[in-house]
Amino acid sequence: MLSFNILVSICLIYVIILFMVAALAEQRAQKNKLSFLHSPIVYTLSISVYCTAWTFYGAVGSAARNGLEFFAIYLGPTLVFIGWWWFLRKLVRIGNTQRITSIADLISSRYGKSNLLAVVVTLLAVIGTTPYIALQLQSLTLSFAVFTQKNANAPSSAITALFIAFGLAAFTVVFGTRNLDANERHHGVITAIALEAIVKLIALLSVGIFVVWFVADGPTEVLANAERMLPKTTGVFTPRWVTLTFLSGAAIICLPRMFQVIVIENDAEKHLATASWAFPLYLFLMCLFVVPIAATGLEILPEGSNPDLFVLTIPLAMGQEAIAALAFLGGFSSATSMVIVAAIALSTMVSNHIVLPLWLRRVQARSPESDDVRSILLRSRRISIVGILGLGYLYYQFTGGTSALASIGLIAFLGVAQVLPALSFGLFWRNATRTGALAGIMVGFTIWAYTLFLPSFDGSFILTNDIMENGLWGLSILRPHALFGINIPDPLVHAVFWSLFLNLFAFVTLSLMTTPKPLENLQALQFTNVFGMSSQRHMPSSISTSEDLFVLAQRIVGRTRAARLFEQKAKEQGKPHGLPDPTSEFIITLEREFAGSVGAATAHAMMAQISGRETVSVEELIAVADETAQVMEYSARLEKQSTELAETAKELRRANNKLTKLSQQKDDFLSQVSHELRTPMTSIRSFSAILMNDGEIDREQFARFSSIINDESQRLTRILDDILDLSFLESGKVKLNLQVKNMGEMLEQSITASSTSYDMSNVDIRLSKKFHDVKLLTDADRLTQVFINLISNAIKYNNKPKPIIKIDLAETPDYITAIISDNGPGISEGDREIIFEKFSKLSSGGAASGVGLGLSICAEIMRNLGGNISFKPSDSGATFEVKIPKKTDNHDAR
Amino acid sequence: MTEKQSFDAMNKKSRGSRKKRDIALILPIIGIILLLTPVLKSFAVGDEASSLTSVMLIIFGVWAGLIAAAFLLSRALISEIRNK
Incomplete structure (x- = not known):
């Protein structure tokens, strides 16, 4: 028989190992060597805190009393985990984005950061969990008693329970209140819990293997035994079965300790993906040997033995003390891990939602900035841990040993499931x-x-x-x-x-x-829409100063961390040193950061206190209302874009048509120009050949031939001049010769110049008198060139017996416009677009000479002068408007 | 042509991930139907005497099946998490 002292030594060594593992994990976490601590396996194992001593010992007991019913307790969590994508993932995402510290914090935060709600949930959790902790103490003392029943020197169960409670409180205080930020992972505790999870699994599997293959004769016999020994009255697929499954599924979400390990200690959503199958697998393995152990216990142990302790008593009855000790460690692990995590979760809730608000109210009269919230919080958390364990111990003392405690597991489940x-x-x-x-x-x-x-x-x-x-x-x-x-x-x-x-x-x-209330609405939106939210953009408008905020931050998150936070924020705002501006965005971040330490409701109250307001800003309200508006705006934008696209396509088509036409014109022009150049060249060449070879040419013929040569060369020169002039104008390198000149004089000069080339005898030119009052600073020669061109065109293309050309004036503050209209044939609609293009020869004006450069030269000149020339369609004839700036700078018009 | 192909690929991808999410919803529902209703009991072989064993094997079988399905599903869905 294992002596009590050996047992105590084993426990102490185990606890020391746990301490070391936890300390090592903390150390590694501080050095940021987290590769192992961050693995999904540790996360999954930590979730196994679900399997308490109640399940470790009690599942076998339940199987012995009620048959297969115990499966339901494990199937509920399995169903919740395989449906992780729809529920747990959302919960974990919210926990991370809202910096949730406990289940009470989550509920309070969701419903408008209400502290009353947080207090209610906290009380509920404490009432539901205290008996559960008592249950763990009871199973620990019971399992101790198994080893000590024949030992007169062993301490009474009350003393054992007290020692256990003390030890657990010490461990939890040391590793559970290291960081103030409850939102951060407790690396040490979690790693120790993961180790305990492995120990309890190995323990139960060892006992199971021992029972099946060493006590009984393999699975067949065990199953036959089970068929004979286990009760069949309360079975599966009954209302109770459904109820238990539902209740255990609810418990895995709502129990404070489960919420702690699943949501708060989670640091990557992908870990949840692994846990979704690995945790059900863990439960599966935990259940594998429950029925064989129960059946064998009923078979070989004397009638009246407590089936809750079969896991321990079977190896002991067979004289296998090593296996019994391992089983004892498994039960010890189950109980301790549950108590530690539950105490951490509850102490966070109690200190954040009950102690801190009370303290805040008490100190509100004094200057609140002078107190250190951190130390208050840490102290209250430590006291809460001791208090909760003390409460559990008291509960155990009052009800211990009664059957009331045995069923408390399910009662607690339903309590927190509310x-x-x-x-x-x-x-x-x-x-x-x-x-x-x-x-x-x-x-x-x-x-x-x-x-x-x-x-x-x-x-x-x-x-x-x-x-x-x-x-x-x-x-x-x-x-x-x-x-x-x-x-x-x-x-x-x-x-x-x-x-x-x-x-x-x-x-x-x-x-x-x-x-x-507005704040509730806002939080509701953030919770229900957590996957759609890009980031926090609802902002309380700030009144507080950065100094106040800094003081507050130091009190809550600590000096170094506050300094780091403010420094980083200042850098983000582009300030090399000093405090950052209290922008709304900064205040939001800060409140989140505080919420990670003190819970959403308290953080919100503190920020409201310091900024002197508690209402929700207009922006926040707009943001809530905006959701629909955003969708509508988006679709409107899409519609607009598609209209724009259609417009662009139309324009492109027009441009394409124009390009095709222009390229056609260019081809036409090239053949035209070759032709135009070829004709004078041919006549020059043939007449000069005659002059060169024929010695007997008379004087009169000589004069005629040389005059033809002269004319043709002049025509050649003119064509080439036009082309050169145009390319020169287009290049924008033209130097304008600016001078002040009377416009009337310019126009009269133009008319005179035009009349030298055309018969003006019956042309009626009506020049407005007003032009003589207008003086312009411009390049007079170039402008005159434009007028000459327009007037000549009007005469040249006019087919009426009495051509009339009117030149009128229109004036705006910056521009003078000369309107030149005639009674000629006008310009056909198809040609209007291209008359100012180079090389354009109008379809209607076939008879006239020229290579189609005149109007494009005019357009280029006007562009260089800072004005423009345009064609205005009218009922009879053609109307051109020449718009000239009153002052022309010598600038590059491009 | 290539644009159309990439469009199709994108469409296929989003449809694929939608399907995965649907399976994630269906899996627990299948689990509930199989584990909470007496559906499977009707398939149990053997007479009244061996009912406990057969029911236990059914539960373990369904459970193992669900775990395997959850394993495959989590590997499919983990890429979705990474994509975000």
């Missing part, structure tokens, strides 16, 4: 309100206490036997196990049904009846 409606609906339903959540939780909690928790004391606490029999105040519809006279045989199914049903009913009804 937050499930508020939590799960809060993630998906935007209209859930604070009032609804509060009402639902309160109603559910009351019914839970009345129908399940208080009756579990068997009439010894508040509810008397009389009330149990006849209902409160003798009203039979209020009987705790048959509410409203509806008889559901199983009290657990009864309590689950009524508490959650009425909880949900109150929650939904009141949510629909009340209107959420």
Whole structure:
């Protein structure tokens, strides 16, 4: 038989190993060597804190008493985890983005950072968890007692439990309150928990293998035994089975310690992907040998042995002390890991949601900046841990050994499951309100206490036997196990049904009846839409100064971290030194950062206190309302873009047509120009050949021939001059010869110049008198060139017996416009677009000479002068408008 | 042509990830149907005497199947998380 001292030594060595592992992990975490600590395996193993001593020992006991029912406790979590993509992932994402510190914080944060809600959930969690901690103490002392029952010197169970409670409190205080930021991972604790998870799995598997292959004769015999020994009355697929599965699924989300390891200690969503199959696998392995152990225990151990301790007593009965010791360590691990994590989770809740708000209220009268929030928080967290364990111990002392404790696991499950409606609906339903959540939780909690928790004391606490029999105040519809006279045989199914049903009913009804506050609305949007949100953009407008904020930050997150935070922010704002500006965005970040330490409600209250306001800004309200507007705006933008695209396509098509036409013109022009150049060249060549070879040419002929040669050369020169002139103008290198000149004189000069080339005898030119009053600073020669061209064209193409040309004036503050119109044939619609293009020969003007450069030269000149020339369609004839700036700078018009 | 191909590929990819997400929803529903309703009990072989063994084997079988499916699914979905 293992002596008590050896057992205690084993425990102490194990605890020292745990301490070392935790310390090592903390050390590595501080040096940022986190590769192992960050692995999804550690995360998955830490989730196995779900398997407490209640499951480690109790599953076998449950199998021995109730058959296969115990499976339900593991199948619920399995279903939740394989559906991780839809629920747990959202929960973890919200936990990370909102810097959630506990389940109470999550609920409070979702419903407008309400501290009242946080307090209610915290109390609920404490009431639900304390008996659970007592249960762990009980199973630990029971398992100690197995080894010490024949030892007279061994301490009593009360002393053992006290020592255990002390040890656990010490460990939790040392490793659980190292960082103030509850949102950061507790690397040390988590690594130790992961190690404990491995130990309990190995322990249970070893006992199982030992039982199946060494005590019994292999699986066949074990199964035959099981068939014979285990009860079949309470089986699977019954209402109780469904209830248990549902309850355990709810527990894996709502239990404070599960929330702690799944959501708060998670640092990468992809770890959840691994846990989605690895954690069910872990549970699967934990269950594998439960039935064989139970069946064998019933077979070989004397009648009346406690089936809860079969895991220990079978190896002991077979004389296998090593296996028994391993099994003991497994149970020890299960109990301690649960207590440690639960204590951390609860102490965070108590200190953030109860102690700190009370303290804040107390010091509000004094200058709050002078106190150190950090030390207050750390101290309150440590005291809470000791307090919670003390509470568990007291509970154990009062009820220990009674059967009441054995069923407390499921009772605790249902207690914390009361937050499930508020939590799960809060993630998906935007209209859930604070009032609804509060009402639902309160109603559910009351019914839970009345129908399940208080009756579990068997009439010894508040509810008397009389009330149990006849209902409160003798009203039979209020009987705790048959509410409203509806008889559901199983009290657990009864309590689950009524508490959650009425909880949900109150929650939904009141949510629909009340209107959420703006802040609630805002948080609801952020929670339900966590995957769609890019980042926080709702901002409280700032009133506070950076100094105040810095002081506050130092108090909450510590001197170094606050300094680092502010420095980084200042750098982001482009300030090399000094404090950053208190922009809204900065304040949001800061509040988040604080929330990681003190919870959302307190952080919000503190920021509100320092900035002196608590209302939600207009921007925030707009942001809430904006959601629909954004969608609409987006579709409107799309529509606009498609219209723009259609417009562009149309323009492109037009440009393409123009290009095709222009290229055609160019081809035409090239052949034209070759032709034009070829004709004078031919005549020059032939006449000069005659002059050269024919010696007997008379004087008159000589004069005629040489005059032809002269004319033709002049024509050649003119064509070449035009081309040169145009390319010169186009290149923009023209030097303008600016001078002040009277416009009337310019126009008269132009008319005179035109009349030298054309017969003007019957042409009527009506020049407006106003031109003589206008003086311009411009390049007169170039401008005259434009007028000559236009007037000559008007005469040249006019086919009327009496051509009329009108030249009128229009004036704006900056521009003078000369309007030159005639009564000629005009310009056909198709040609209007190209008349100013180079080399254009109009389809209608075939007879006239020229190579189609005149108007494009005019356009280029006007561009160089800073004005323009345009064609205005009119009923009769053609109208050109020449727009000249009153002052021309000698600038490059391009 | 290449543009159209890349368009098709993109379409296929998004449809693929949508399907994966749908499977993620269907898997727990299948689990609930198989584990919480007596659907499987009707397939249990053997008479009343061996009911405990067969029911236990059914539960373990379904459980193992769900774990395997969750394993495959998580490998498919982990790329979705990385993509974001």
